[in-house]
Amino acid sequence: MSAPVLETENLVKVYGRGESRFDALKGLTFEIHQGESVAIVGKSGSGKSTLMHLLALLDAPTAGVVALEGQPVNKLKPKQVSKLRNETFGFVFQQFFLNPNQTVLENVTLPLKIAGVGTAERNRRGMAALEQLEMADKAKNKATNLSGGQKQRVCIARALINNPSVLFADEPTGNLDTNTGEIVEDILFGLHRDHGITLVVVTHDEDLAAKCQRRLIMQDGLIVREETGSSLPAEASHQEDAQ
Structure with missing residues (x-):
């Protein structure tokens, strides 16, 4: 094991x-x-x-x-714990916790912004994660305009952005209907x-x-x-x- x-x-x-x-x-x-x-x-x-x-x-x-x-x-010190958490874990929550006024790409790349990654690299990795979840075409959409299933896909993309x-x-x-839940x-x-x-x-x-x-x-x-x-x-x- x-x-x-x-x-x-x-x-x-x-x-x-x-x-x-x-x-x-x-x-x-x-x-x-x-x-x-x-x-x-x-x-x-x-x-x-x-x-x-x-x-x-x-x-x-x-x-x-x-x-x-x-x-x-x-x-560990609090800063060390925060760094470890950001580098090691990804999170997918029932409530989504997306910023409704930001674009899908901005929401997905937030962990990288917190980690101090530059804009170009953030966007490159963000688009790669969205492509993996078949959401690349929604990158410029505001999060508030997505369905529940789409929001959860964005959450998963955000969770994967740091390769946890x-x-x-x-x-x-x-928060999803049965069919959408099964897809997630x-x-x-x-x-x-x-x-x-x-x-x-x-x-x-x-x-x-x-x-x-x-x-x-x-x-x-x-x-x-x-x-x-x-x-x-x-x-x-x-x-x-x-x-």
């Missing part, structure tokens, strides 16, 4: 104090390996989104350790399959979770069970049986 890209040890997250105290995560220890597809599954309030925010270095734990490629992140090794997808099909799922799992990107999906959608190689089932701030094995297309299953 490949080396862990993300590890946690006794990960705890607490909000508030006294009577208002809420234990969102209650001591989680697990690994996510390079090239895996992992679903973090649970109902609202189970702690799955909190866990994703800690894994993605968007928030800090109350106690415990998050390690990226064997390096504990809590030993880990892609986080938080309810990536939550195919794109995400295609990236995982064809480019070896580690895919971490946060969802309460059991059908989406079933497509991942491993599922971490959460309840009340704990991982209550783990499931392995992905749902392969029938053709792929038959091919494996024949080998």
